[in-house]
Amino acid sequence: MRVELDVFSGRPNPVWQLDAQAAAALVALHDVLAAGTAWEAPPALGYRGFLYTIRSDGCRAHHGAVRTAQTILADPGYSIERFLIARLPHDWIGLVPMIEGTLRPRE
Amino acid sequence: MLRIEVDMFSGRPNPVWMITEEEAARKLLGAAREMRAAVTKTGAGYNGLGFREVRVENILDDVRAPRGLPQKFAVGPTGKENLDAAGELARLLIETMPLRSEVRLVEHAVTPLDEKLRETALEWMQVTARLMRKPPGPPPPPPPPSNPLITTIPDSKCSQCQYEVSQYNPAFWNNPATQPYNNCYNYARNWRTNTFAQPGRAHGAGTSIMACNTVTAAAMADGLKKRCNCLPQSEYPRRLMALVIAPGYDYHWYRHQRGGFWGHKPGSTAARNYDSNGVLITDPQTCARGPYTNFCDFFYAGKSVVIN
Numbered sequence: 001m002r003v004e005l006d007v008f009s010g011r012p013n014p015v016w017q018l019d020a021q022a023a024a025a026l027v028a029l030h031d032v033l034a035a036g037t038a039w040e041a042p043p044a045l046g047y048r049g050f051l052y053t054i055r056s057d058g059c060r061a062h063h064g065a066v067r068t069a070q071t072i073l074a075d076p077g078y079s080i081e082r083f084l085i086a087r088l089p090h091d092w093i094g095l096v097p098m099i100e101g102t103l104r105p106r107e
Numbered sequence: 108m109l110r111i112e113v114d115m116f117s118g119r120p121n122p123v124w125m126i127t128e129e130e131a132a133r134k135l136l137g138a139a140r141e142m143r144a145a146v147t148k149t150g151a152g153y154n155g156l157g158f159r160e161v162r163v164e165n166i167l168d169d170v171r172a173p174r175g176l177p178q179k180f181a182v183g184p185t186g187k188e189n190l191d192a193a194g195e196l197a198r199l200l201i202e203t204m205p206l207r208s209e210v211r212l213v214e215h216a217v218t219p220l221d222e223k224l225r226e227t228a229l230e231w232m233q234v235t236a237r238l239m240r241k242p243p244g245p246p247p248p249p250p251p252p253s254n255p256l257i258t259t260i261p262d263s264k265c266s267q268c269q270y271e272v273s274q275y276n277p278a279f280w281n282n283p284a285t286q287p288y289n290n291c292y293n294y295a296r297n298w299r300t301n302t303f304a305q306p307g308r309a310h311g312a313g314t315s316i317m318a319c320n321t322v323t324a325a326a327m328a329d330g331l332k333k334r335c336n337c338l339p340q341s342e343y344p345r346r347l348m349a350l351v352i353a354p355g356y357d358y359h360w361y362r363h364q365r366g367g368f369w370g371h372k373p374g375s376t377a378a379r380n381y382d383s384n385g386v387l388i389t390d391p392q393t394c395a396r397g398p399y400t401n402f403c404d405f406f407y408a409g410k411s412v413v414i415n
Contacts, residue, residue: 009291009359009373009399011317012303043383044373045359046397094355098398 001026003084006048007095014092022087029079030054030066036074039065047099050084063102078103108410109135110166111200113228114159120214122224124205127410129343138196139163140173145193149181153239158231159183161200166298169256169273194236201228210413213309257344258365265335270407271344272365280378287375294372295348295360296414309415319403322350322358330412334405342409349391350403359399361391
């Protein structure tokens with residue numbers, strides 16, 4: 001499964017592949033999320049979320065919610081974002097503090 | 108500024124060049140408008156081997172195509188009823204191919220422009236024209252307008268210098284065919300390359316070190332000049348750009364627009380004129396920039412600045 005970290009402005013965003021096991025784990029995490037209503041638009045500059053596709057549905061996980069074309073899912077524990085942060089390719093590990101700094105508790 | 112491509116090759120890059128002279132571009136568009144029957148959508152005509160068409164594309168967001176002409180179109184004796192007019196316009200276009208391009212494009216490494224290539228293009232066009240023979244159609248008239256979207260202003264930081272600000276035009280960038288493939292550098296330079304342009308890459312001087320000095324050096328290899336090194340009128344249109352850095356990770360550019368504010372395009376997201384707090388950007392040095400904490404400098408980019 002292809003994952004993109006939407007974070008850069010000038011350089012191309014980091015993109016990588018999850019292996020089958022990690023992809024299945026991500027789908028499992030995604031499928032247990034309940035419907036939500038709160039969606040905070042990502043900022044212009046900096047961390048704008050993780051992008052992935054499940055069953056042809058493009059998803060953006062950002063700030064404790066997942067937005068697809070049809071719906072918003074609540075992820076108050078940041079399970080998707082933390083899962084993908086833990087699987088960032090080594091070259092981009094330095095971005096983790098900046099991303100985690102945005103994962104404050106949802107109101 | 109116009110990008111001209113002769114679609115004729117199968118393996119190597121097609122001959123490509125830029126028409127940077129405003130007068131020449133205006134004449135060419137005027138001729139295309141006068142021979143409207145010769146103009147067609149790109150890819151609409153002959154699509155076999157050999158000469159197919161000459162493509163003309165406006166790459167600036169602040170230059171309006173003459174009424175009746177799209178931003179991108181094709182001519183050639185292949186796709187229209189008026190084959191003679193189309194062939195004539197294509198021949199005129201091919202004859203503008205510079206024998207030594209002042210604007211270096213990456214395609215020139217494999218397909219350098221020279222007289223032999225120009226002759227070959229003309230010969231191949233004749234071959235295709237013979238395949239496509241059909242009777243003539245209608246011709247049309249009038250000339251193109253001047254550009255109301257650009258204003259020349261004095262630089263408030265160095266009054267001896269002037270540069271151009273253009274009408275904010277996010278719709279040019281915020282569409283599915285453009286938005287994902289063009290970044291802040293494309294926007295600030297006002298050149299839609301569809302390559303997610305990187306500073307210095309067009310000149311073999313790119314950098315992976317994200318710091319003010321390295322990105323500045325890369326951009327200056329593309330032809331940018333530090334602010335207050337005045338650009339001559341011949342570099343019209345001259346943009347004022349601003350560079351900021353997320354140290355170690357990324358860079359970001361802004362462009363001064365008409366109206367006193369700045370526009371930018373964060374990565375593949377939409378072009379906009381507000382900052383990370385949703386506030387209209389009146390000064391890139393003080394606007395909200397998230398992790399792009401280092402303000403580097405202001406630069407001028409004239410028409411000779413080539414990016415890729």
